[in-house]
Amino acid sequence: MEQFRIAGGKKLYGRVQIARAKNAVLPMMAAAILTDEPVVIRACPHITDVFAMAGILTYLGAVCEYREGDLILHPQGTQNKPLAQNLTGGLRSSVCMLGALLARFGSASIAFPGGCKIGTRPLDLHLGGLAAIGVHTHVDEGGLHSERTHSGGTVRFTFPSVGATENVLLAAALGEGETTIYNGAREPEVEDLARLLSAMGGDVKWKDGTYRIRGVRRLHGATFLPVADRIEAGTFLCMAASAGGEVQLDGVNEKFLTPLTEKIAGNGCKIYREYDRIIISRKDDLAAAGDVTTAPYPGFATDLQAQYAAVCATAKGTTNICESLFESRFAYAAELARMGADITVTHNTAHITGVPKLHGGTVFASDLRGGAALITAALGAEGETLVGGCKYVDRGYDNLVGKLRTLGADIRRLII
Ligand code: UD1
DSSP states (O other): OEEEEEEOOOOEEEEEEOOBOHHHHHHHHHHGGGBSSOEEETTOOOOHHHHHHHHHHHHHTOEEEEETTEEEEEOTTOOOOOBOHHHHTTOGGGGHHHHHHHHHHSEEEEOOOOOOOSSOOOOHHHHHHHHHTTEEEEEETTEEEEEESSOOEEEEOSSOOHHHHHHHHHHHHBSSOEEEEESOOOOHHHHHHHHHHHHTTOEEEEETTEEEEEOBSOBOOEEEOOOBOHHHHHHHHHHHHHHOEEEEEESOOGGGGHHHHHHHHHTTOEEEEETTEEEEEEOSOEEOOOOEEBOSTTSBOGGGHHHHHHHHTTEESEEEEEOOSOTTOOHHHHHHHHTTOEEEEETTEEEEEOOSOOBOOEEEOOSHHHHHHHHHHHHHSBSEEEEEOHHHHHTTOTTHHHHHHHTTOEEEEEEO
16 A cells, blocks of 8 residues: 655745646547547646546557657557446546547447546536437446447537537547537636647537537547646645645646635735746735636536635634535535644535644545645645545646655655
8 A cells, every 4th residue: 555655844946847737638539549640648747547547449459659758649449349347447537438439430339437436427418418419328327339220410518518518529530410519618728628639630619618529531640738737736725725835836827726716815825927937926824715616618527616615724713625526526615624723514515724734644535636635734744644536636647756755745645
């Protein structure tokens, strides 16, 4: 077993290069099987979710290699094979293989996807969206068995699901029909997938959650630099706010982080923006900056909710954080309480009253962002914290320990 060991109370100073977005890279890996030619995902993060997705592609016959930080996908040998639970159960994005296999082969059979246990995470929007463009799906205990009966149609999502929008984009990119998606997800990572499909020769146009896709007969390879990881950047902002100091984030688009930067500025941190950099400086004590409700983009990201709660744990006053997307996203709250946080959860809202200092302790992460939140809290806490559940954090943060150590944090990874 592994643990992060953090000696809290060290201010963070320096610069950190933000990685490319996990949530952009994963559906792009699925998109690679829409062509026979190599697809190069530049500066691809080394995270276990990418390895799991590469495992799926390799099983199907593609070849995946890292070369000087780029992920090179050679999809020409890809075959249509059923994907069993041992392949799909490791991550939520495995569900994107449904749309990708349908586009390439006209049928797909995949076991249910996995991913962090943060809610029931149903698939009705995926299947409804695909049905609207001619995909018939039979669901049984073995998973999803889909077949394309015709191509194209109109999809009207009742909620702008990220994964469902991606699945329809993938399924619609190859073929004869024309597809329009209304109320699709507007997350930068979803638009980035549309951008990759265009770079591969696809005919995709989009604006404000409406996507128009004209299927094409073939797609070609591409070399593509995905969008920066706004969630990693937001996590570092929360870490700097919690620990204090001054940190510069390089290679990040501040526009994608405005709901968080506005809040953190309200908490008493100074935020400076320059080109593709954000500088955060925290010298004074933190104060509560009003309540937060998570929402689809461009709202406050649910993937930053836990890390921001860790900031609020030492912000004077009360902050209520309402989680509107996932019903079980507060597993970290009990762990923060073990570190001295005054946090209670009722229904979908965490009520946090800031205390002057958290103290160290032994805590466990049970999902990716919850794990990041515990590290965020530990960096600002008095004394030593041991955070278990490293495997969750490894799913989405490339070299987190190394980056934090560069900033002066006293964090190590222990094998116990
Ligand atoms: C993606 C992100 C995840 C992020 C989330 C919301 C990836 C790999 N993961 O997850 O990090 O937290 O977007 O920004 O990109 N829903 C349904 N039916 C469906 C699909 C979704 O009811 O068929 C519900 C979900 O239960 C949830 C909400 O819609 O309550 C949002 O889910 P969705 O946008 O689909 O998120 P994911 O694609 O799973």
